Amino acid sequence: MADIKEFVINDRRKFTAEGDVRPDAPPSEPKPPRPETLQRPEDSDAARLVEHKGPQAVPTPVAAQDSGAEGAPGESDEMLPPAPTAEQVQQARRAFDATVDRLDTAIRATNPGMEHPPKITFERVVQSLYMQALMQLGGAAGPGQQPQVDLLGARQTIDMLGVLGEKTKGNLTDAEAKLLDTALFELHMGFLEVTQALSRQAATRKPGAGVPPAPGGPSIVR
DSSP states (O other), rough: OOOOOOOOOOOSSSTTTTTTOTTTTTOOOOOOOOOGGSOOOOGGGGHHHHHHHHHSSOOOHHHHHHHHOOOTTGGGGGGGOOOOOOHHHHHHHHHHHHHHHHHHHHHHHHHHHEEEEEEEOHHHHHHHHHHHIIIIIIIOOTTTOOOOHHHEEEEEEEHHHHHHHHHTSOOOOOOOOHHHHHHHHHHHHHHHHHHHHHHHHHHOOOOOOOOOTTTTEEHHHO
């Protein structure tokens, strides 16, 4: 007859039948912390330290100091991306010039006899903004058509020419300065003429009558 081995049965229940904790029960293993109880990064000592430094902890970017513009709340603490290095600027410029040369070559190849596109100069920049402002003041209307006026757009374009003049003061030739002054004078006078014409139209209307503008008169683009 085979030998019968003796088995030992260990009661690993933690509680007795009466609900009491057994004195020989194994200790409970600690439960892993729940995700919501884990420490968030913003609760760390480093984050609290940065938070208590206040708005002076982050230096104001140079561009923001020069412009004097104030952004939305919280934007002053965000650093602007770093400016490109001189080498990066030169590389981008060389790549741009090479691409433009290839584009000009392809255009002339498909259009024999076509001249090289005119070079952009200060005079062409002033003339472009001048013509844009004239169109916004209703100068693009054809014969018999009612001029469509964009006062806000015209004002911004005229202000662009003003800023251009301020930033280039002392660095222009006599011809360039005369061209800019003449363009600004004519645009200022044209802006006043259009606004006065619109005021006269508004004064001749009866309240609530909805009389349309006089034929040939300017109308505001909405």
